[in-house]
Amino acid sequence: MTARTSPEASRDIPEATVARLPVYLRALTGLVEAGTRTCSSEELAGAAGVNSAKLRKDLSYLGSYGTRGVGYDVDYLRYQIAREIGVEQDWPVVIVGIGNLGHALANFSGFRSRGFRVVALLDADPSRHDEVVAGIDVRPFADLEAIVREHGVAIGVIATPAVAAQDVADRMVGCGITSILNFAPTVLSVPTGVDVRKVDLSIELQILAYHEQRKAQGEATPATTGPGDPAHHELVREETA
Numbered sequence: 001m002t003a004r005t006s007p008e009a010s011r012d013i014p015e016a017t018v019a020r021l022p023v024y025l026r027a028l029t030g031l032v033e034a035g036t037r038t039c040s041s042e043e044l045a046g047a048a049g050v051n052s053a054k055l056r057k058d059l060s061y062l063g064s065y066g067t068r069g070v071g072y073d074v075d076y077l078r079y080q081i082a083r084e085i086g087v088e089q090d091w092p093v094v095i096v097g098i099g100n101l102g103h104a105l106a107n108f109s110g111f112r113s114r115g116f117r118v119v120a121l122l123d124a125d126p127s128r129h130d131e132v133v134a135g136i137d138v139r140p141f142a143d144l145e146a147i148v149r150e151h152g153v154a155i156g157v158i159a160t161p162a163v164a165a166q167d168v169a170d171r172m173v174g175c176g177i178t179s180i181l182n183f184a185p186t187v188l189s190v191p192t193g194v195d196v197r198k199v200d201l202s203i204e205l206q207i208l209a210y211h212e213q214r215k216a217q218g219e220a221t222p223a224t225t226g227p228g229d230p231a232h233h234e235l236v237r238e239e240t241a
């Protein structure tokens with residue numbers, strides 16, 4: 001049994017849906033690992049933390065409607081979403097700034113299992129160049145161009161202090177990187193065609209603090225948003241054109 005796929009499936013998937021696809025992928029991976037073969041939209045929505053109407057709408061953009069009375073083929077839907085996101089592909093990634101955060105990112109095994117291969121760790125500080133983190137040598141930042149060319153890197157991660165981040169982004173863009181994940185607390189300016197996503201855990205904490213404060217004041221607050229909710233992504237996501 002495979003989910004029905006419409007040949008005219010739309011290629012223009014709304015950004016909020018795109019932001020939820022990795023959440024569905026993670027939920028489906030959990031279901032596959034638990035040995036689940038088929039699931040209803042309600043089950044998948046529950047596992048992903050979104051409402052089922054939203055989930056069905058999102059999946060309809062992929063041309064996936066499930067089978068009436070049976071639901072979705074978990075393995076096939078996982079494949080469809082992975083293909084749509086591009087994680088079926090191998091994505092070489094460089095991380096620049098191998099301090100506290102850079103070490104944690106380099107050691108994070110979840111990148112590899114999701115199709116992201118860290119090909120280089122770069123740092124401007126020569127005292128770090130003897131280090132090996134997660135089996136990868138820390139190399140001089142000056143090697144960026146050669147590494148990007150050698151591995152065809154399209155995605156760069158910035159984990160430097162904020163003051164250095166724009167320079168790092170400029171160098172990344174200059175050598176052909178077109179997607180940047182920025183952990184530094186600064187707004188990057190990049191040319192059209194380069195995508196920047198910003199991750200800021202302190203903003204997430206501030207949102208929780210706001211809700212805590214409201215709860216303490218005894219006011220009814222709407223539920224905080226989670227990864228499956230577009231509002232969440234609006235808060236954590238910053239794209240510059």
Ligand SMILES: NC(=O)c1ccc[n+]([C@@H]2O[C@H](COP(=O)([O-])OP(=O)(O)OC[C@H]3O[C@@H](n4cnc5c(N)ncnc54)[C@H](O)[C@@H]3O)[C@@H](O)[C@H]2O)c1
Pocket residue numbers: 096097098099100101102122123124125128141159160161162164167168182183184185199200201202
């Ligand atoms: N987004 C988040 O949720 C989050 C969480 C923690 C830290 N951060 C941010 O991540 C960044 C790194 O934090 P950290 O604690 O790892 O800092 P850190 O000082 O431990 O590490 C920064 C590293 O960047 C290197 N570096 C500096 N300038 C560079 C340059 N021009 N090119 C290459 N490498 C350079 C330094 O040598 C150092 O090894 C900071 O901007 C911090 O604010 C973000």
